[in-house]
């Protein structure tokens with residue numbers, strides 16, 4: 001545990017230490033709810049609704065005013081509809097002399113089955129050597145509860161909260177945050193009007209022990225490329241050799257996108273990428289990353305780049321292209337001699353400042369059309385951009401970054417790593433652009449937490465010290481507010 005600093009936080013930190021088993025118990029209760037938003041089945045949707053109810057009760061227990069906003073229905077491609085869990089908007093305090101800090105988090109989780117390689121039941125929180133294993137422990141139930149723990153400590157001690165608190169909690173993040181953007185737009189001049197900053201804690205540090213602040217995430221343009229001869233498959237003994245095979249066309253198209261060094265081969269794609277500045281280079285040099293340990297723990301024989309700086313830049317500030325899968329391809333074990341009649345390739349390009357999504361869309365379509373035309377194939381090719389998510393970048397001179405740095409120093413005794421995240425948190429950019437409020441990403445989890453993976457965990461230390469970090473952050477925000 002961190003040494004409690006003298007002053008108002010001392011009692012709060014002691015309270016959090018003393019009540020840590022209760023906090024772990026609540027996390028256990030939340031993890032036990034299979035709030036999987038990815039598999040669209042009624043049973044899991046009921047679990048999501050139950051989860052929203054549990055969280056709303058918890059927030060009401062803190063004394064918050066909670067609105068459980070109906071989010072309508074999800075329309076599935078087979079004609080079925082499923083309810084979208086309500087979005088929780090909660091408020092605690094409205095003192096105009098205090099800043100208002102809004103926390104965004106999500107209660108839904110990725111699917112998990114023990115037979116996929118979990119060492120314990122994913123929905124039974126299990127502690128082993130200070131590691132709390134369970135689906136959602138780090139993504140994102142643990143951080144949501146850490147924020148609640150911090151608020152509950154101030155409330156229980158009858159210490160006035162140094163800030164007004166708001167919560168924006170959803171249950172569909174893992175499925176594209178359905179209905180959330182619309183609600184954010186609707187509440188711009190309502191719920192969000194008094195907010196000073198929005199905190200997201202839905203990513204990880206880049207280290208096991210050293211905390212980090214995140215100031216940027218990449219965006220994503222997700223493409224599908226369909227090659228079709230006909231809707232039915234062919235027997236390769238009967239048709240092999242006399243037609244253009246859709247899979248051969250598709251493999252050539254996908255193979256034209258990126259070279260073996262990871263360079264994207266779509267002409268013009270690097271044209272708008274922000275140039276690296278000398279100041280930026282120094283930021284990468286300062287980051288504490290043991291490349292060998294990172295490589296070994298990732299079980300990768302060799303990365304495409306050798307130095308820490310190159311690796312980080314290619315993860316965070318350069319675009320990358322990944323090929324995800326092929327729908328319609330024969331993929332089961334065995335030696336079936338089929339020629340698929342219609343296949344759909346899926347790939348995406350992670351976007352960085354200052355790439356323009358519509359320019360990227362045109363560049364990709366033109367490139368694939370050119371490659372396809374050279375093959376003289378009689379098949380039909382259709383390219384679509386299925387998803388377009390913008391990159392997000394923060395202004396690190398905003399108040400909340402200074403407050404977070406000070407809070408990290410108080411709790412962990414160190415400066416944070418200033419990092420970006422190579423993946424995408426779409427709501428960050430939406431919140432920033434729609435509400436015009438600044439957003440900070442303040443993660444709690446360690447690099448090896450395994451979000452979305454088997455054996456996801458959060459360390460007890462991260463969960464408890466993270467709860468203190470949020471408490472210290474409230475106080476630092478309040479101190480800065482008095483000098484605004």
Ligand SMILES: NCCCC(=O)N[C@@H](Cc1c[nH]cn1)C(=O)O
Pocket residue numbers: 202203204220222387389421422423424425426
């Ligand atoms: N560390 C946070 C990760 C959140 C996440 O996994 N986001 C998805 C969002 C997305 C992008 N394209 C489609 N969905 C991600 O893959 O980055």
Ligand SMILES: [Zn+2]
Pocket residue numbers: 106139140173202
């Ligand atoms: Zn998440």
Ligand SMILES: [Zn+2]
Pocket residue numbers: 110139174451452
């Ligand atoms: Zn996730």
